[in-house]
Amino acid sequence: GENVEQHPSTLSVQEGDSAVIKCTYSDSASNYFPWYKQELGKRPQLIIDIRSNVGEKKDQRIAVTLNKTAKHFSLHITETQPEDSAVYFCAAKGGNTPLVFGKGTRLSVIA
Amino acid sequence: DTGVSQDPRHKITKRGQNVTFRCDPISEHNRLYWYRQTLGQGPEFLTYFQNEAQLEKSRLLSDRFSAERPKGSFSTLEIQRTEQGDSAMYLCASSLPRDSYNEQFFGPGTRLTVL
Numbered sequence: 001g002e003n004v005e006q007h008p009s010t011l012s013v014q015e016g017d018s019a020v021i022k023c024t025y026s027d028s029a030s031n032y033f034p035w036y037k038q039e040l041g042k043r044p045q046l047i048i049d050i051r052s053n054v055g056e057k058k059d060q061r062i063a064v065t066l067n068k069t070a071k072h073f074s075l076h077i078t079e080t081q082p083e084d085s086a087v088y089f090c091a092a093k094g095g096n097t098p099l100v101f102g103k104g105t106r107l108s109v110i111a
Numbered sequence: 112d113t114g115v116s117q118d119p120r121h122k123i124t125k126r127g128q129n130v131t132f133r134c135d136p137i138s139e140h141n142r143l144y145w146y147r148q149t150l151g152q153g154p155e156f157l158t159y160f161q162n163e164a165q166l167e168k169s170r171l172l173s174d175r176f177s178a179e180r181p182k183g184s185f186s187t188l189e190i191q192r193t194e195q196g197d198s199a200m201y202l203c204a205s206s207l208p209r210d211s212y213n214e215q216f217f218g219p220g221t222r223l224t225v226l
Contacts (some may be wrong), residue, residue: 006153032212043115043202043217044154051212077202089153098144098167099215 004092006102013080014110021105023090024072030094033073038046038087038104042100047088048075080109113137115218117203123224131189132221136205144215146202147148147171154202154217160186161208167194168192182193 002028013019025033034049050057050064050073057064061080066073071091077084090102116135124130136143141162146154157176158168162183173180175193180186188198200220206213 004153034214038216043219045217089154098156098159098169099154100119100156103151104153106122106157108150 001034002030002092002094002100004090004099004100004102005035006041006090008105009103010106011108012108012110015082017080018104019075019077019080019084019109021075021088021090021107022072023092023102024070024075025092025100026071027094028068028071030092030097032093033064034091034099034102035064035075035087036091036101038089044089077107079107080107081111082109084110115203115205115216117201117218117221119221121222121224123183123226124194124198125152125226126195128188128193130193130223131187132201132223133185133187133204134203134205134218135185136203137216138184140205140207140216141183142206142208143187144204144206145181145188146204148200148202148220149198157188164225190223193223197226198223 006023031052036044037047038044071077087104091099093099118133144159145157148154160180161194175191178188203221204215206215
């Protein structure tokens with residue numbers, strides 16, 4: 001089955017700097033890669049996703065890149081703000097298989 | 112609130128007791144998922160339904176766990192003879208079956224503590 005590895009597990013950045021979180025996946029049949037943000041005590045919320053027919057997708061300060069050959073995808077947050085502090089999860093799935101999540105990255109943005 | 116709702120939000124029980132959780136998905140969503148999340152981990156898939164049919168179950172779902180979605184709307188997850196290892200956040204999510212790219216909307220979760 002699918003296995004998703006996520007790095008780093010914790011990340012601290014200064015406000016205004018960029019943050020990058022990387023994930024690798026094992027199943028070449030996976031074709032959907034969402035990123036979820038989970039604030040303390042709250043539900044995971046989708047912030048961006050990418051499909052396997054696209055290499056990059058951007059939404060304001062957030063971007064995701066996908067390298068199908070290398071089976072890795074990354075989340076980029078630019079101009080970080082304190083409200084970006086949260087745990088971020090990557091996930092992967094293909095067809096009707098379930099979403100498989102990484103273990104999460106705790107991002108702290110220091111004002 | 113038109114999002115996914117779960118009840119109760121917190122449950123404390125003694126080892127050996129049975130517990131049941133409820134999930135109400137977004138009304139037009141016909142796919143419903145259950146996940147378990149422990150501290151420092153991502154959500155782990157347990158099972159999912161399309162309408163009332165339970166289509167897949169994880170190996171994590173031992174025979175003490177059972178899930179139902181009798182009318183294709185709300186779902187229940189029951190854990191029998193709870194063990195301390197069952198302590199976790201139980202998350203429900205729902206989606207439309209839009210090809211493979213079905214964004215899943217999560218509920219707030221039920222935090223289970225087994226003493």
